[in-house]
Amino acid sequence: MSDPSHPTPRPAARRATRAAGAGSAGGSSGKRADMVTIADVARHAGVAVSTVSYVLSGKRAISATTRERVLASVRALGYHPNAGARALASRRANVIALVLPLRSGMHLPVLMQFATAVVTTARTFDHDVLLMTADEGPAGLRRIAASAMVDGIVLMDVEMHDVRVPLLRTLERPSVLIGFPADPTGLTCIDLDFYRAGQVCVDHLADLGHRRIALLGAPAVVYDRETGFAHRTRAGFAEAAVRHGIAATTQPCPETFAAVHRELADLLARHPDLSGLVVHNEAAVGQVLTALAALGRRVPADVSVVAICPDEVAERANPALTSVLIPAEEVGRQAVSLLMRKLKGEPVPEATLLDPRLTVRASTGRAASSRSPA
Amino acid sequence: MSDPSHPTPRPAARRATRAAGAGSAGGSSGKRADMVTIADVARHAGVAVSTVSYVLSGKRAISATTRERVLASVRALGYHPNAGARALASRRANVIALVLPLRSGMHLPVLMQFATAVVTTARTFDHDVLLMTADEGPAGLRRIAASAMVDGIVLMDVEMHDVRVPLLRTLERPSVLIGFPADPTGLTCIDLDFYRAGQVCVDHLADLGHRRIALLGAPAVVYDRETGFAHRTRAGFAEAAVRHGIAATTQPCPETFAAVHRELADLLARHPDLSGLVVHNEAAVGQVLTALAALGRRVPADVSVVAICPDEVAERANPALTSVLIPAEEVGRQAVSLLMRKLKGEPVPEATLLDPRLTVRASTGRAASSRSPA
DNA sequence: CTCGCCTGTCGAAGCGCTTCGAGGGCGCCG
DNA sequence: CGGCGCCCTCGAAGCGCTTCGACAGGCGAG
The missing domain is CATH 3.40.50.2300 (Response regulator)
Incomplete structure (x- = not known):
């Protein structure tokens, strides 16, 4: 069983299931390098796995003493929850998709500003951002939606008669569009007016x-x-x-x-x-x-x-x-905020139009209408 | 979309465990809208769950007839594997992280070209791209690495004495840097020369x-x-x-x-x-x-x-x-290719320098050295 | 003093998928 | 004609986490 030349590594490394308390689990006993699991934290803190989970999610009341002990263990072990497991169990990936166009005619700097705002804002909501390009089209949207890889979608550069729009209406996942299609009914759209x-x-x-x-x-x-x-x-x-x-x-x-x-x-x-x-x-x-x-x-x-x-x-x-x-930044921020509200099940306005703001600089002046017309 | 007034939606919707064959599973019986699982496919095709998995992954030989039947069911049901479950079981998220700077001094169009190339190339390897900004710093890298959210990391705009570089060396996940730090030992770097x-x-x-x-x-x-x-x-x-x-x-x-x-x-x-x-x-x-x-x-x-x-x-x-x-595009493509090779465990060169190519256009000409100086 | 009700914690049952070892057929060699 | 492989397929055991119901105490009210 412990023969190191044995070609099947995993079964031998299985942790004993609560065999003799926290016996040999400490230290570097076999298993994968630094994968700290919630069970490790629970053991370290002397509580149940579920207690650790509740401390971290705050979904149930936990006494201050226990909470501190758990948090100390989390820090001590450098625990980070496994995203896949969390997504599977909670049905929330904590990831949103950002679909960027990559065609000509869009202004790159604006796009970047926008993407940056989306990522930054998403992080404040404890979400990450999956970057997609528009060239995967509707199939790509369907794929990430169905795979539960993302909880919601932010879509840029929407065209008047965008083929993806009807699909978005039928998708499970909420979405926010930057730009307005011809018929924005049933969607959430935002843009500069x-x-x-x-x-x-x-x-x-x-x-x-x-x-x-x-x-x-x-x-x-x-x-x-x-x-x-x-x-x-x-x-x-x-x-x-x-x-x-x-x-x-x-x-x-x-x-x-x-x-x-x-x-x-x-x-x-x-x-x-x-x-x-x-x-x-x-x-x-x-x-x-x-x-x-x-x-x-x-x-x-x-x-x-x-x-x-x-x-x-x-x-x-x-x-x-x-x-x-x-x-761009304001649009990106608001788009994510809207999406987060939808994820929470809150109602949001279908259309958000940002007021244009004109800044007068040096390139405009009074018409020389008094002068003779050339 | 399910009844929002009901506080506990899940337990009532549990599927009966193979109770009476494929009895009431078809159609829209309770449960979450369109979440087709591998079990649904297996039932539809009349095979075991593991068989479906093997058809999809190709990791074991499956007879042509069975394979066709399974693939037909996959198409018929519109099945897409659940990313979280897959990541959990296989320890592979099929996602790579792309870390972009958002500071001044970088050229946005180049950045976008680059990001696009990364996403497009990653897709050809059946991977998605998680977009991060550099402002999360080392902590962000540690987070996504430890959470198993990504399998590998592509990092842009690396500085000579980048604080993230030492961290990358210790991380479980492979990474590829765009740009060269002062000491590229033990890393994989690529850039224009x-x-x-x-x-x-x-x-x-x-x-x-x-x-x-x-x-x-x-x-x-x-x-x-x-x-x-x-x-x-x-x-x-x-x-x-x-x-x-x-x-x-x-x-x-x-x-x-x-x-x-x-x-x-x-x-x-x-x-x-x-x-x-x-x-x-x-x-x-x-x-x-x-x-x-x-x-x-x-x-x-x-x-x-x-x-x-x-x-x-x-x-x-x-x-x-x-x-x-x-x-930019070439760098992005190669960066992803390098990362994929590292993920497969293949050895890759530490440094990849792309040869510069000069294109002569209208802005250069012979020096007017024969003319008098000024 | 007893009952009911919180408060805080635990155990267990999955989430949907991959992967491993088993094992049923069946062709082929002896 | 029996047995040994080989080829396919299956069942089951998790992956690490969330969440639900249970339940042990402790407290105020009756």
């Missing part, structure tokens, strides 16, 4: 006296994919323009310098009186300023520019950009 | 006849933190400059336009003959070109610029930048 963001940008430019403006948007493919935020921004932009009675154009735009330059040149040629620009394309923000300079337009003297982008991008530009912040 | 990357950039400029060059690097804080890649690039840069007998300066640099402009102006003032620039700071790449233009220097006529950055950044710039690619 892009419609209002579009409006706010126009309001600002209109207040400064600009009478002809343009929206430089995401690459055309993003609109084609029916990504909600692009459409909603455009809609808000259009509505506000109409409301203010000013002329407005919308122009999708790729992110290369050449493309930005071309689109801007074209825009300025068609509308010589263009004096306000809303840029909803982070990657292009930098190019826009360079291109305007190359086209001989000063910012903000000739053209005012408002961007929808993270503050750091706006601040890093030259001149610093008046911008509507994309509150 | 930044030393050679620095050399390659200088070689290129020297070959073009440039006699005075400068390295515009990461913000000073990155060097202070003793981040390996920054130091190694600088060392390679310096070595090659000496070897070619050309004058070289190194300049850490923040990422704002103002800072880039200032540093460049300063550099050009001190060294009027400066004609070659190596930029190892992705976020500043765009600013550099704008600043050079503002300083009245043409690229590449007056100053040649080589960047160390992802191809897409280099290609998007105007003019397109000659660059050494940061092979």
Whole structure:
């Protein structure tokens, strides 16, 4: 039995089942290196396994003395509960899934900010985060949901007619979407209010006296994919323009310098009186300023520019950009909070829209309307 | 979704233990919604639970007929193994941890590329990825390792004297580091060979006849933190400059336009003959070109610029930048492959250095050395 | 003084899966 | 024609944890 050359290691190493108290269990008797189990803690503290469990979970009252003794043993042994066993017994994995897109058109820095916020917030709720990419599609969601690997799901970059949305409705696990599909009924969605963001940008430019403006948007493919935020921004932009009675154009735009330059040149040629620009394309923000300079337009003297982008991008530009912040961190935090509330069975609102906040910086100024029109 | 008013849902829903064959188990009899277990599959296929397990794992020979029958049942019931139970019984979670930094100085797009590659590759090995941020530090690593939540760890942005490195050596779980600590003994590390990357950039400029060059690097804080890649690039840069007998300066640099402009102006003032620039700071790449233009220097006529950055950044710039690619995807893929090999118990090399590849684009040209100096 | 009720602790029964040793058939060699 | 392997399949024993019901004392109320 104890022959070390024997090819079946495990049975020989089985711990004796409470044979003679805490007899030979101490020290390094066979078994796997440092796997401290709850039974080890219980033995060390001289209590039952269930007592240790209750101390750790707080689900039943335990006297202060016992609790301290148990906690001391936990520390002494360096005990960490086995996640698999815990998940199996409690039917809670304490893990949430984060589904990130990896397609073009999304702004990476925002994504990272967002992911960071999700992880950090999840940890404050004692949860970990499983990272998935969207390319596994519905099958991937079904897999992690059915395997009970995660308790809930946070989904980014939801499209208007996302194939995963119907599935989410049928899934056991609660979910929170970043972005709004065409029909958000029965779901929990959160996002910056892009419609209002579009409006706010126009309001600002209109207040400064600009009478002809343009929206430089995401690459055309993003609109084609029916990504909600692009459409909603455009809609808000259009509505506000109409409301203010000013002329407005919308122009999708790729992110290369050449493309930005071309689109801007074209825009300025068609509308010589263009004096306000809303840029909803982070990657292009930098190019826009360079291109305007190359086209001989000063910012903000000739053209005012408002961007929808993270503050750091706006601040890093030259001149610093008046911008509507994309509150990635706030969205991430709230998404997790919403999910946690759903996990607790609490009711949550179907839609959460974060108010856009416009920060005025150096790139916008009064329209030179008094001057002669070029 | 089950009746929320009932306080004790489980005991009532216990399945009868094989009471009368497959009697009432079909359909929606009590119990939790769609949790299909391996027992359900076994019953449906008319085989033992262990047989189903062996079909799925392939660890024992199962006849073709039985296998087909079992697989048919798996599909029919939409069975997905419970991850917790599997992890508990097999001592393998089929999850790896990915530890990302979230400090400043790291280049977000590269990070995302990298994370994506890790997730995608892990999936091809039937593993999922748990996302951690570095701010949990060693305690976080210890936690996930001890909880058996992950089988292995991929760690990014390793510093020269990283506090987590000694811990990793003692941990049960295998790990792979992206980046090299000062002492990589006993670890598995992989990264672009930044030393050679620095050399390659200088070689290129020297070959073009440039006699005075400068390295515009990461913000000073990155060097202070003793981040390996920054130091190694600088060392390679310096070595090659000496070897070619050309004058070289190194300049850490923040990422704002103002800072880039200032540093460049300063550099050009001190060294009027400066004609070659190596930029190892992705976020500043765009600013550099704008600043050079503002300083009245043409690229590449007056100053040649080589960047160390992802191809897409280099290609998007105007003019397109000659660059050494940061092979984020390749690193991510290889890191996971290495980890998988370690999990299988295979030996792996301690150090893997990826060869830098220089792509010549429009931003470098022959030095105007024949012209009069300034 | 007795009863009922807390309070605090324990033992045991799983959670769903993997894995090991057994063992039933059956072809083949002697 | 008997027996020995071999190939498949099965049953059972856990993996480490949570949770439920039980129950030993101790206390205030009747």
